[in-house]
Amino acid sequence: MVFTTPASRKLFHTSPWTLSANASEACPAAPTHSSSNPPMAFPCVDHLEERTQKFLQSFDGGPEPSYSNPVSGYSLYYHNEPFLLDHGGILPKFEIAYESWGELNAEKSNVILLHTGLSASSHAKSHSANPAPGWWEQFIGPGFAIDTNKFHVICTNVIGGCYGSTGPSSIDPKDDKPYATRFPIITIFDMVRAQFEMLNSMGIKKLYASVGASMGGMQSLAAAILFNDRVGRVVSISAAARSHPYSIALRFTQRQALMADPNWNKGFYYDKVPPHSGMKLAREIATISYRSGPEWEQRFGRRRSQPLTTPSLCADFLIETYLDHQGERFCLQYDPNSLLYVSKAMDMFDLSASFAKQTSLRRARNLARLQEGKGSSAPENAATPPEEQAASHTGTAPTGAGLVVNDSDDPKAQFDDLKQGASKLKDIPTLVLGIQSDILFPVWQQKEVADCLRQTGNKNVTYYELDSMYGHDAFLLEIVNVGSAVKGHLELKE
Amino acid sequence: MVFTTPASRKLFHTSPWTLSANASEACPAAPTHSSSNPPMAFPCVDHLEERTQKFLQSFDGGPEPSYSNPVSGYSLYYHNEPFLLDHGGILPKFEIAYESWGELNAEKSNVILLHTGLSASSHAKSHSANPAPGWWEQFIGPGFAIDTNKFHVICTNVIGGCYGSTGPSSIDPKDDKPYATRFPIITIFDMVRAQFEMLNSMGIKKLYASVGASMGGMQSLAAAILFNDRVGRVVSISAAARSHPYSIALRFTQRQALMADPNWNKGFYYDKVPPHSGMKLAREIATISYRSGPEWEQRFGRRRSQPLTTPSLCADFLIETYLDHQGERFCLQYDPNSLLYVSKAMDMFDLSASFAKQTSLRRARNLARLQEGKGSSAPENAATPPEEQAASHTGTAPTGAGLVVNDSDDPKAQFDDLKQGASKLKDIPTLVLGIQSDILFPVWQQKEVADCLRQTGNKNVTYYELDSMYGHDAFLLEIVNVGSAVKGHLELKE
Numbered sequence: 001m002v003f004t005t006p007a008s009r010k011l012f013h014t015s016p017w018t019l020s021a022n023a024s025e026a027c028p029a030a031p032t033h034s035s036s037n038p039p040m041a042f043p044c045v046d047h048l049e050e051r052t053q054k055f056l057q058s059f060d061g062g063p064e065p066s067y068s069n070p071v072s073g074y075s076l077y078y079h080n081e082p083f084l085l086d087h088g089g090i091l092p093k094f095e096i097a098y099e100s101w102g103e104l105n106a107e108k109s110n111v112i113l114l115h116t117g118l119s120a121s122s123h124a125k126s127h128s129a130n131p132a133p134g135w136w137e138q139f140i141g142p143g144f145a146i147d148t149n150k151f152h153v154i155c156t157n158v159i160g161g162c163y164g165s166t167g168p169s170s171i172d173p174k175d176d177k178p179y180a181t182r183f184p185i186i187t188i189f190d191m192v193r194a195q196f197e198m199l200n201s202m203g204i205k206k207l208y209a210s211v212g213a214s215m216g217g218m219q220s221l222a223a224a225i226l227f228n229d230r231v232g233r234v235v236s237i238s239a240a241a242r243s244h245p246y247s248i249a250l251r252f253t254q255r256q257a258l259m260a261d262p263n264w265n266k267g268f269y270y271d272k273v274p275p276h277s278g279m280k281l282a283r284e285i286a287t288i289s290y291r292s293g294p295e296w297e298q299r300f301g302r303r304r305s306q307p308l309t310t311p312s313l314c315a316d317f318l319i320e321t322y323l324d325h326q327g328e329r330f331c332l333q334y335d336p337n338s339l340l341y342v343s344k345a346m347d348m349f350d351l352s353a354s355f356a357k358q359t360s361l362r363r364a365r366n367l368a369r370l371q372e373g374k375g376s377s378a379p380e381n382a383a384t385p386p387e388e389q390a391a392s393h394t395g396t397a398p399t400g401a402g403l404v405v406n407d408s409d410d411p412k413a414q415f416d417d418l419k420q421g422a423s424k425l426k427d428i429p430t431l432v433l434g435i436q437s438d439i440l441f442p443v444w445q446q447k448e449v450a451d452c453l454r455q456t457g458n459k460n461v462t463y464y465e466l467d468s469m470y471g472h473d474a475f476l477l478e479i480v481n482v483g484s485a486v487k488g489h490l491e492l493k494e
Numbered sequence: 495m496v497f498t499t500p501a502s503r504k505l506f507h508t509s510p511w512t513l514s515a516n517a518s519e520a521c522p523a524a525p526t527h528s529s530s531n532p533p534m535a536f537p538c539v540d541h542l543e544e545r546t547q548k549f550l551q552s553f554d555g556g557p558e559p560s561y562s563n564p565v566s567g568y569s570l571y572y573h574n575e576p577f578l579l580d581h582g583g584i585l586p587k588f589e590i591a592y593e594s595w596g597e598l599n600a601e602k603s604n605v606i607l608l609h610t611g612l613s614a615s616s617h618a619k620s621h622s623a624n625p626a627p628g629w630w631e632q633f634i635g636p637g638f639a640i641d642t643n644k645f646h647v648i649c650t651n652v653i654g655g656c657y658g659s660t661g662p663s664s665i666d667p668k669d670d671k672p673y674a675t676r677f678p679i680i681t682i683f684d685m686v687r688a689q690f691e692m693l694n695s696m697g698i699k700k701l702y703a704s705v706g707a708s709m710g711g712m713q714s715l716a717a718a719i720l721f722n723d724r725v726g727r728v729v730s731i732s733a734a735a736r737s738h739p740y741s742i743a744l745r746f747t748q749r750q751a752l753m754a755d756p757n758w759n760k761g762f763y764y765d766k767v768p769p770h771s772g773m774k775l776a777r778e779i780a781t782i783s784y785r786s787g788p789e790w791e792q793r794f795g796r797r798r799s800q801p802l803t804t805p806s807l808c809a810d811f812l813i814e815t816y817l818d819h820q821g822e823r824f825c826l827q828y829d830p831n832s833l834l835y836v837s838k839a840m841d842m843f844d845l846s847a848s849f850a851k852q853t854s855l856r857r858a859r860n861l862a863r864l865q866e867g868k869g870s871s872a873p874e875n876a877a878t879p880p881e882e883q884a885a886s887h888t889g890t891a892p893t894g895a896g897l898v899v900n901d902s903d904d905p906k907a908q909f910d911d912l913k914q915g916a917s918k919l920k921d922i923p924t925l926v927l928g929i930q931s932d933i934l935f936p937v938w939q940q941k942e943v944a945d946c947l948r949q950t951g952n953k954n955v956t957y958y959e960l961d962s963m964y965g966h967d968a969f970l971l972e973i974v975n976v977g978s979a980v981k982g983h984l985e986l987k988e
Binding site: 033034035036037038039040042044045048087088089090091092172173174175177179180181182183184185242243244245246248249250252253255256257259260261262266267277278281284285287288292296297298300301302310311313315316317318319320323340341344347348350376409414439 | 527528529530531532533534536538539542581582583584585586666667668669671673674675676677678679736737738739740742743744746747749750751753754755756760761771772775778779782786790791792794795796804805807809810811812813814817834835838841842844870903908933
C-alpha cells in the first residue's frame with residue numbers, strides 16, 4: 001500500500017500498478033468483454049431511441065401522438081373575433097371545446113362551471129357521445145357530489161390546452177401553420193375570460209357555482225374575482241391564491257426537461273418527431289409532486305420489480321417502474337407546448353390587488369395599441385421589456401402611472417395585498433379544501449385562501465383539511481371525503 | 495358565434511373563418527413576422543446549444559469539465575489488490591483521495607472519519623495545500639464542533655465519485671480506458687469497506703467517531719454496522735436507515751434527466767461533449783429536494799428577475815434563475831457517471847438484517863466465484879438475474895439457502911427487520927439529528943433510526959429535530975444548531 005500526494009490526476013493514468021500489472025491475470029476467466037467488468041445495459045435508453053427511430057422511419061407506421069387525434073364527443077364554441085390576452089398577445093379567433101351533463105333549467109340558473117387541472121380534458125364524466133369514464137366520473141351524476149338531477153354541469157378545455165380548445169397545436173389563421181411557440185403567453189385569467197365569452201353566447205348570466213381543483217381551483221377563484229356578480233358559489237380544492245416558489249420550481253424543472261429534448265425544437269415539432277423523451281421525464285417529475293403522500297410507502301415501499309436481478313440504472317425499484325409507466329402513458333397524450341404554456345400560466349397566477357391593477361393597466365394599454373392597429377404586443381424577444389415599452393409608448397393608460405410591481409418582502413404587506421384582491425369574493429360562499437400531504441399546493445396555501453377571504457368579511461367560508469394519503473391527487477381519489485364537502489357546500493340553503 | 499359538435503379536429507384547419515377572413519386585417523400594422531404573434535425567444539435553449547458547439551469546435555478552447563482536472567491538495571491511498579464489490583463487480587485496484595486536519599495522537603485513538611454527501615469532496619476544510627474554504631469550514635477547527643485540538647479528522651472521497659478516488663472516470667487497468675458505465679454497481683457498504691482498507695493501512699484500529707450527514711450519515715451508520723468494534727461514536731445527520739420511495743423517486747428523475755441527454759451516450763462521453771444539459775437539469779431537480787424549507791418563500795417569494803418584461807418560458811421568476819444558476823455551476827463540476835452510481839448506492843441503502851444477510855450470502859458466493867477464477871459476476875444485461883444464477887451456480891454458499899428478499903408489506907415486520915440489523919449499534923453512543931423541513935430525508939426517517947436504536951437497548955441515543963428553514967441543506971448552514979449538537983455528542987464524557 002502506498003500513500004502519495006499527487007501533483008495531478010494524470011498520475012492515475014500512469015500509476016506503476018497500471019503499467020506493471022496485467023489486469024487480466026487478476027480475472028483470468030473473464031468473459032468476452034475487454035473490461036474488468038461487463039458494460040451496463042440500458043434498456044430504458046434503447047427504448048426511447050427505438051421510439052424516435054419509429055417516428056423517423058414512418059409517420060404512418062410510427063406511434064401517432066394521441067393529441068393529434070380528435071378527443072371525441074365534445075361540443076365546440078367558436079369565438080370569431082380577436083381576443084386580446086393579458087400579456088399583449090392576440091388570438092384572432094379561438095374555439096373552446098366543452099362537455100355538459102344534466103339539464104339546463106329554463107332560467108339558466110342551475111349552471112355549474114367545472115374547471116380542469118393542468119392536463120385533464122373536458123371529459124369529466126362519461127356520456128352517450130363518449131362513454132369512457134371521465135376524471136371525475138364518481139363525483140358527477142344523479143345524487144352524486146355534483147347532482148345532475150339539480151345542476152347543469154359544463155366542463156371546458158382551457159385555451160392553451162390540446163383537447164379541442166385553441167392552443168399551440170392549433171392553426172394560426174395568419175399563415176395556416178400551427179402556432180407552436182408563436183402562441184402568445186396566456187394567464188389563468190385569460191382562460192376564464194374566454195370561458196365567460198362562451199357563457200355569454202349561451203345566454204348564461206350567472207353561474208350557480210364555479211368549481212375546480214388544482215389549476216381548476218385557481219380558475220374557480222379567478223372567475224369569482226373577474227365576474228363577482230356572475231358567480232353564486234365557489235369551490236376551490238387544492239389550489240392557491242398565488243403560486244409559491246416551491247411549486248414554481250417543480251414546474252420549472254418539468255419545462256426545462258421538455259425543452260432540453262432536442263426533438264422539442266423550440267416548439268416546432270408538429271410535423272417531426274415529438275419530444276416524447278422530454279415529455280416522459282416532465283411527467284415523471286410532475287408525478288412526484290402529485291403523489292407526495294405516504295401512499296408510496298405502503299404501495300411500493302422498497303420493493304424492486306425484479307428482486308433477484310443485479311441493480312440497474314434504469315427503472316428498478318417499483319416506485320421507479322411506476323414513474324416510468326406514468327411518464328410513458330402521458331408522453332404522447334398531451335401536447336408538449338401546451339404543457340409549457342399552461343404550467344407557466346399557473347406560475348403567474350396571483351389574486352393580489354397589485355397584480356390585478358397591473359394587469360388591468362396592461363390590458364388598457366394593449367387594447368389602445370390594438371385599436372390603433374398595432375397588433376400583438378407580445379414579446380419578440382424575452383430579453384426586451386415590451387411591457388415597459390408599452391407603458392412609455394401609450395399615453396392613454398387610465399392612470400398615466402407606470403406599471404406597478406409588488407416587490408415587497410414583507411409577508412404582512414403581501415397578505416394585505418392578497419386580501420384586497422380577494423375582497424371581491426366577500427359575498428360569495430366559498431369552500432376551500434386542502435390535503436395535508438400535498439406538497440405542490442401545501443395546506444398552508446389553502447389556509448391562506450380561507451384566512452384571506454374570512455378577513456375580507458366573508459361569513460360563508462368553509463375550510464377543510466383532509467388527512468388523505470394521496471397528496472395533491474386526493475381530489476381525484478377521495479370520492480367520499482372530497483365529494484361530501486362539495487355536495488354539502490353546493491346544496492346547503494343560503 | 496357558432497356551436498357545433500365536430501366529427502374531427504380537422505374542422506379547425508378549414509373553419510369558415512380561417513378561409514374567409516384575412517388575418518392580417520385584424521393586425522394591419524403587424525411587424526415582420528408572418529404569424530399572429532411574434533415567436534417566443536428561448537435564450538436558455540440557445541445557451542445550451544452554444545456550449546455544445548464550443549465543445550464540438552475545440553476541446554482545447556471549449557469549457558473543460560472541472561472534474562477532469564485535479565482537485566488539488568489531497569493525499570492518495572493506493573489499494574493494489576482486487577476488491578470485490580457487494581453486487582459482484584470487481585475493482586482490480588482502487589485509490590482513495592483523502593484530506594486530514596488535526597494531529598494524530600500516538601495511540602491513533604483520536605481519529606474522526608468524516609463522510610461526505612453525494613457531491614461533496616474530501617475538502618471539508620481549508621488547509622495549506624488547498625486554502626479554499628471547505629464544505630464544513632466552520633464546523634472543523636480548534637474549538638469548533640469537531641475540535642482539531644483534540645481530534646485527527648480524516649475526510650475521504652467515496653469510491654464511485656470523481657474527486658480523486660476511483661470511479662467511472664478512472665482508467666480501467668484492463669484496457670487503459672475510462673471505466674465509464676463498465677464501472678460496477680457499488681453500495682454504501684462498499685464505500686465504507688474501502689475506507690476501512692485505508693484505515694487498516696494507516697494502522698488505525700478504532701475510530702473515535704464516524705460522522706456524516708446525508709449520504710455521509712448513511713456511511714456513518716454503515717461503518718458502525720460493518721465494523722461495530724472499531725467505531726466509538728456515531729453521528730448521523732439528515733440520513734436514513736433505508737431510502738424511502740419518495741427519495742428514490744427524486745433521485746430516479748435526476749438520473750433519467752441525465753441519461754436522456756444524447757451526449758450522455760450511455761456513459762461514454764469522456765473524449766466527447768459531456769452531457770452538460772442533462773447534468774444541469776439533474777442538479778436543478780436535486781436542488782429542489784435539498785432546499786425544501788420555507789427559505790425560498792422569504793428569499794425569492796414571487797419576485798421576477800426582470801419584473802417589467804413579458805413572462806418568459808426560460809428562467810423568469812427569481813426562484814427559476816436561482817435553480818438555473820445552481821445547475822449551471824454544477825454541470826461541469828461533477829462527473830455525470832459518478833452521479834448515477836453514487837445516487838443509486840443511496841437508493842439501495844438499507845440497514846435491515848435481511849438485507850445484510852442477503853449481501854453476506856452474495857459476497858460469499860462471489861468470493862468463491864472469484865477464487866475459482868471466474869472474475870466479475872456483475873451483470874452483462876440488467877434483464878438477466880445474475881444474482882439468482884450465482885445462487886444456483888455455487889454450492890459453496892454458507893447456508894446453502896437461496897437469496898432472501900424481504901418483500902414484506904407489514905410495517906411492523908419491516909421495522910423489526912431494521913431493528914435486528916441495527917442491533918450491532920446497541921453499545922455505540924449515537925447522535926441522530928433531523929431537520930423538520932427536509933423532504934428528501936424527512937424527519938420521520940430520523941425518528942425511525944433513533945427509535946430503532948433505542949429499541950435495540952442502546953442507552954446512548956441522542957435525538958434532535960431542528961426547525962431550520964433550510965430543508966435538507968441545513969447541515970451545511972446551521973453552524974450553531976448543528977455544530978453544538980455534534981460537539982456535545984463528541985465531547986461528552988462516556
